[in-house]
Amino acid sequence: MRENTAGKWFHASVHAILLLAAVSCLIPLINIIAVSFSDSAAIDSGFVWLWPIHFNLEAYKTLFIGSRVIPSFMNSLYITVIGTGLSLLCTTLAAYALSRKYCYGRKFMTLAMVFTMMFSGGLIPFFLLIKSFGLINTYWSLWLPGLVGAYNLLLMRSYFEGIPAEIEESARIDGCGEWRLLVQIFLPLSMPVVATICLFLAVGYWNSFLNVLIFINDAEKMNLTVFVQQMVQSQSMLIQTIALQPEDLENMSPEAVKAGGIVIMTLPMLIVYPLLQKYFVKGVMLGAIKG
Incomplete structure (x- = not known):
């Protein structure tokens, strides 16, 4: 036409x-x-x-030699890899359980998850809750609260529900149990939505800022996002952060150092996103058709 x-x-x-x-x-x-x-x-x-x-390359030499950019980068990498792995595991298990029609109370649990998307307890109760668990100044304060995100759970659950029932029935006739059904049947068929959620989680953990400022007190545990924010905040903070004397900045622009920190912070996501882009749109659209 x-x-x-x-x-x-x-x-x-x-x-x-x-x-x-x-x-x-x-x-x-x-x-x-x-x-x-x-x-x-x-x-x-x-x-x-x-x-x-x-x-x-003076800005990058200063960052890599005279600052904590490498330890901060490794902290961000550690937070992102462990947090993404744990969240993806828990989200997958929860979504698979809620996608099964024989799961007792699945409608109530789904509504409870949707409720958390519209209402929250607030920042102060959230801080008191994390403190009561003894998680202050530990990375578990970043991982545990976001272990299962409501949006990611609903997205993956809808995708699992869209897998034809005939595939599951054939697998069960061949003696396939729940774990084998999930690992060998559902997950290979759900790579688009898995990759999409993995990207969501990785970007969220890599860009963690507010929770790190609130719950992490040790400067040695700060991630790259907080490190760059401290550099960009003011020139005095820049000098303190990269351990330079004011006269050392005469031959080097502070703006170049700040820009270099921003480039280092954004580069990993710029590399990861194209690798998962082919799954991104497909995972979001197919997972949103039903449910």
């Missing part, structure tokens, strides 16, 4: 708007990267825009 003129103009307008939105998101990122690789004189004069001027 051929598209009429109005339809063509509509699609052209939509594509133009999406292109402008994409460019508006890319330009600040490209500018930050350019600043991180530019000379201090070019940065201070305001000449740097989308391409580095007088290319140098």
Whole structure:
């Protein structure tokens, strides 16, 4: 069926708007990267825009040699890997149980999970709850509260419910139990939604900021997000964070160091997202058709 003129103009307008939105998101990122690789004189004069001027690596040398960027990066990596693995495991088990029609009380538990998406106890009760469990200054204060997210649970449950019942019946006839059914049948068929939820969880844990500030008191346990925030907050905090003297900044722009920290913080997600992009849209759309 051929598209009429109005339809063509509509699609052209939509594509133009999406292109402008994409460019508006890319330009600040490209500018930050350019600043991180530019000379201090070019940065201070305001000449740097989308391409580095007088290319140098002094900002990154300062970050990797004279600061805690590597320990903070490893803390973020530890929080993300362990937290994503635990959350994905618990979400998968809960979603599989709630997707089975013979699960007793599954409607009540589903409604209880939906209720948490609309109402919360507030920050102070949340802090008192974590403190009562003795989780202050431990990474469990970051992992345990978000072990099973309501949205992720509903998404995966809907995907499991969309798997044809004939596949399950055939597996059970062959003597397949619950664990084997989940591991060898459901999970291989659900890779799009698993990859999508894995991406959601990884981005959330990697960008953890408020919970780290509230629950983690030891500077040695701070993640990369908090480290970069402390650098960006003020120049005095920058000097303290990277352990430099004020005169050391004469030959290096503080803006380049800040930009370098932001690049280091965003780079892992920029690498991971394209690898999972092919599953992303498929996992969200198929999981949202039913339920």
